[in-house]
Amino acid sequence: MKVKPARITLCLILLLFLSFPSVGLAEEINKDGRFIANNDGTVLDQKSGLMWAVKDNGEDVNWQGAQRYCERYRGGGFEDWRMPTLDELAGLYDNAKTHTAGCGHDVNLTESIGLTCAWAWTSEKRGSDAALFFFTDGRRIWRHQSFSYLYRALPVRSGK
Numbered sequence: 001m002k003v004k005p006a007r008i009t010l011c012l013i014l015l016l017f018l019s020f021p022s023v024g025l026a027e028e029i030n031k032d033g034r035f036i037a038n039n040d041g042t043v044l045d046q047k048s049g050l051m052w053a054v055k056d057n058g059e060d061v062n063w064q065g066a067q068r069y070c071e072r073y074r075g076g077g078f079e080d081w082r083m084p085t086l087d088e089l090a091g092l093y094d095n096a097k098t099h100t101a102g103c104g105h106d107v108n109l110t111e112s113i114g115l116t117c118a119w120a121w122t123s124e125k126r127g128s129d130a131a132l133f134f135f136t137d138g139r140r141i142w143r144h145q146s147f148s149y150l151y152r153a154l155p156v157r158s159g160k
Contacts, residue, residue: 041075
């Protein structure tokens with residue numbers, strides 16, 4: 001009996017998958033109320049259905065750089081990451097949960113999402129300005145897109 005190459009390939013893939021069952025599958029590493037942090041660089045918000053990057057970009061970035069970072073993020077193996085809207089970021093704000101970001105500012109959100117500073121760019125623009133969300137006090141502000149000092153990028157995607 002002659003075995004077709006496609007069948008051999010399928011059998012090899014199945015054998016590898018069964019030998020390493022955790023490969024390609026996200027495993028929960030932390031749960032904080034509605035947030036589930038996975039070992040693949042993602043955090044699922046069970047309330048909104050959104051999936052967030054486990055951490056921001058880690059350094060000062062202007063709006064264009066933030067947009068590029070979000071679009072190129074590949075956490076969980078997904079390719080459809082984007083910049084969040086102002087309302088999506090505001091949905092993360094939780095005055096009952098305060099911890100210190102890497103830059104020394106207190107932030108109010110789950111510790112499952114790592115912010116290195118308290119301000120994050122949003123996808124919303126008007127003219128040469130873009131919106132930012134402050135996790136210190138929940139403010140929404142507009143700044144010139146070229147500004148970068150202490151501003152971060154936090155990718156998001158639909159978790160469904």
